[in-house]
Amino acid sequence: MTNRSLTSAQSSVSSYMWQFIKQKPSIQARVHSIFSNGFNLKVQDRLWFVGKGEENLSAIGLALGAADFERIAAGLFVGAQVKMVPLFSRSDEQLDLTFTCYIRPMPITLTVLSIRIVDLSIPQIRLDKLNRSTLLHQLEKAEIQKKSGFASAALEQAYIRFVDGSDSFSAASLQPLIGAGVGLTPSGDDFLQGMILFERITGVKATITDLTRQSLQHRSTTDISLAYYQALFDGYANMQWINLFKAIESEDEQQIAAAIEKNQAYGATSGNDSLMGVLTFLRKAKMEAIMGKRIVVALGGNAILNEDPSTQGQIEALRHTSKQLIELIKQGHQLIISHGNGPQVGNLLLQQSIAQSEKNPALPLDTCVAMTQGSIGYWLQNTMNEAIAEAGLSQQVASIVTQVVVDENDPAFANPTKPIGPFFTQEEAEKLSAETGEIYVEDSGRGYRKVVPSPKPQTIVEYPIIKTLIENGYVTVSAGGGGIPVKKVAHGYEGVEAVIDKDFASANLANLVEADYLFLLTGVDNVYVNYNKPNQEKLENVTIDQLQAWIAEDQFAPGSMLPKVQAAISFAESRPGSKAVITSLENIGAIFNGGSATVVLAGNPVQAV
Numbered sequence: 001m002t003n004r005s006l007t008s009a010q011s012s013v014s015s016y017m018w019q020f021i022k023q024k025p026s027i028q029a030r031v032h033s034i035f036s037n038g039f040n041l042k043v044q045d046r047l048w049f050v051g052k053g054e055e056n057l058s059a060i061g062l063a064l065g066a067a068d069f070e071r072i073a074a075g076l077f078v079g080a081q082v083k084m085v086p087l088f089s090r091s092d093e094q095l096d097l098t099f100t101c102y103i104r105p106m107p108i109t110l111t112v113l114s115i116r117i118v119d120l121s122i123p124q125i126r127l128d129k130l131n132r133s134t135l136l137h138q139l140e141k142a143e144i145q146k147k148s149g150f151a152s153a154a155l156e157q158a159y160i161r162f163v164d165g166s167d168s169f170s171a172a173s174l175q176p177l178i179g180a181g182v183g184l185t186p187s188g189d190d191f192l193q194g195m196i197l198f199e200r201i202t203g204v205k206a207t208i209t210d211l212t213r214q215s216l217q218h219r220s221t222t223d224i225s226l227a228y229y230q231a232l233f234d235g236y237a238n239m240q241w242i243n244l245f246k247a248i249e250s251e252d253e254q255q256i257a258a259a260i261e262k263n264q265a266y267g268a269t270s271g272n273d274s275l276m277g278v279l280t281f282l283r284k285a286k287m288e289a290i291m292g293k294r295i296v297v298a299l300g301g302n303a304i305l306n307e308d309p310s311t312q313g314q315i316e317a318l319r320h321t322s323k324q325l326i327e328l329i330k331q332g333h334q335l336i337i338s339h340g341n342g343p344q345v346g347n348l349l350l351q352q353s354i355a356q357s358e359k360n361p362a363l364p365l366d367t368c369v370a371m372t373q374g375s376i377g378y379w380l381q382n383t384m385n386e387a388i389a390e391a392g393l394s395q396q397v398a399s400i401v402t403q404v405v406v407d408e409n410d411p412a413f414a415n416p417t418k419p420i421g422p423f424f425t426q427e428e429a430e431k432l433s434a435e436t437g438e439i440y441v442e443d444s445g446r447g448y449r450k451v452v453p454s455p456k457p458q459t460i461v462e463y464p465i466i467k468t469l470i471e472n473g474y475v476t477v478s479a480g481g482g483g484i485p486v487k488k489v490a491h492g493y494e495g496v497e498a499v500i501d502k503d504f505a506s507a508n509l510a511n512l513v514e515a516d517y518l519f520l521l522t523g524v525d526n527v528y529v530n531y532n533k534p535n536q537e538k539l540e541n542v543t544i545d546q547l548q549a550w551i552a553e554d555q556f557a558p559g560s561m562l563p564k565v566q567a568a569i570s571f572a573e574s575r576p577g578s579k580a581v582i583t584s585l586e587n588i589g590a591i592f593n594g595g596s597a598t599v600v601l602a603g604n605p606v607q608a609v
């Protein structure tokens with residue numbers, strides 16, 4: 001008998017198999033099937049896989065260093081006896097094992113020391129992370145179908161029926177996939193396992209998992225497939241999947257590409273077959289909008305203030321607004337709310353100046369912005385909580401006092417353009433201007449309003465906090481009133497007197513928190529060219545270039561639609577795939593369901609919402 005001891009850390013065992021090994025003093029097995037990258041052992045009613053090298057560590061198995069694997073594999077035959085004796089000299093992270101193969105020309109015993117116990121339990125990956133990852137795109141260009149069992153006529157038909165939606169997933173439609181196709185792990189099973197795996201990592205409703213379990217009671221498949229189904233149901237996957245999950249988590253495109261390639265190389269068609277399941281899961285999830293989008297929603301004036309300017313009136317308006325916003329949460333999206341404060345901050349400033357005295361000096365504009373941010377955030381937090389409870393949802397809402405950094409040399413300080421506060425007639429405005437030196441301008445045909453400097457936002461101080469809250473499932477209210485304008489000073493930040501445009505601040509926020517969408521909600525469903533003229537034209541899917549051309553023609557009113565269009569452009573061009581939507585509050589539930597809105601994106605308008 002040949003004996004060989006290994007002391008290297010080249011061998012590993014899955015945590016799943018370890019659970020079984022550690023209960024047994026010795027394990028008698030027979031070789032069940034042999035592949036180029038490993039072989040299966042039958043142990044009573046279970047199958048265990050012995051892989052070549054850690055990259056072939058199976059959920060149901062053990063992986064030996066490549067050289068030692070080759071020594072055994074050379075003489076291996078189906079039916080050969082194998083005996084494993086755990087030595088238990090190590091900790092819970094390591095195992096020693098003697099591994100005797102009764103092979104030709106003579107048996108071989110390996111004493112495999114320091115076998116690493118590798119956790120192959122299926123992790124959770126947040127849908128938004130998966131959604132942002134390039135996995136779907138990469139699978140689409142990897143030509144996996146061509147290399148899979150689904151390239152064969154019979155299976156291809158079954159696949160197309162699912163993908164074009166003519167066959168929905170049901171026990172009856174799914175059952176024929178069990179055991180379908182050639183190989184020791186038939187393609188149909190690999191496909192279903194890819195889907196089950198992704199249901200598991202994303203934690204979405206386990207529809208395919210449940211249907212597959214039911215179908216397995218009526219239709220059988222190979223022992224090997226059954227063993228992998230069992231491992232999946234128990235929450236374990238092969239090493240190459242775990243590596244793909246790590247790559248998705250890293251958001252590194254190249255790492256994802258490398259992990260896909262490793263998976264594709266698995267088995268004859270197995271790797272590609274299960275990736276077909278993943279691809280189908282991702283497409284289905286996208287179609288059903290299971291994969292939530294991260295959406296910054298900027299609320300325009302009429303979302304907060306209608307005819308009744310009292311506190312109660314504004315809360316009522318926000319109550320209505322919150323009920324509409326809930327539609328996005330119901331559809332599974334992450335909601336990052338921002339809002340304007342033009343009327344409120346102007347009114348507060350007016351109250352400050354009227355009531356000021358030596359003992360009670362008027363508060364500066366940045367503090368007034370902070371106060372309106374606080375009051376509107378407080379109202380919104382409560383109306384959102386009410387709407388969430390009413391809809392039977394469980395999200396929690398947090399308002400964040402948000403400071404937005406501006407450049408103190410921004411030319412906007414010398415040229416006030418931001419209308420705030422109440423509307424006045426021309427005579428009233430002229431009188432006020434003469435008395436106070438303040439500047440009043442006509443605001444989009446609605447009357448005269450005081451204007452204040454509105455510098456461009458550079459960054460948002462609290463954005464990492466906002467991002468953390470979103471990623472942990474909270475609905476946030478932030479950057480209210482465009483954020484509190486501050487400048488960077490040696491010891492931190494200091495307020496500056498201005499009101500930042502909330503559409504620009506929201507675009508900045510959307511970029512910083514890596515949102516998929518920026519929704520600018522206002523009084524119209526769409527942006528128009530030739531607005532309010534007999535030849536007005538509704539804009540639906542538009543590119544940045546088209547908008548730039550219309551801006552040059554002065555199609556959008558400064559102080560109302562122009563900043564929205566500019567903010568939409570700045571977000572759409574910030575990152576590939578970012579989309580900005582300008583529409584009304586009433587329209588938000590319909591946006592992902594074929595409703596009409598103005599959608600701005602950097603690329604081809606055909607790919608809109």
Ligand SMILES: Nc1ncnc2c1ncn2[C@@H]1O[C@H](COP(=O)(O)OP(=O)(O)O)[C@@H](O)[C@H]1O
Binds near residue numbers: 300302444527
């Ligand atoms: N080209 C345009 N297309 C559509 N609406 C326009 C256009 N130009 C001006 N508007 C007006 O601008 C309004 C949006 O600006 P405003 O009311 O200031 O924003 P907010 O809703 O953020 O308070 C629209 O409701 C509409 O009345």
Ligand SMILES: NC(=O)OP(=O)(O)O
Binds near residue numbers: 341419499500501503
């Ligand atoms: N800060 C700001 O832009 O407010 P409005 O949208 O209400 O004008």
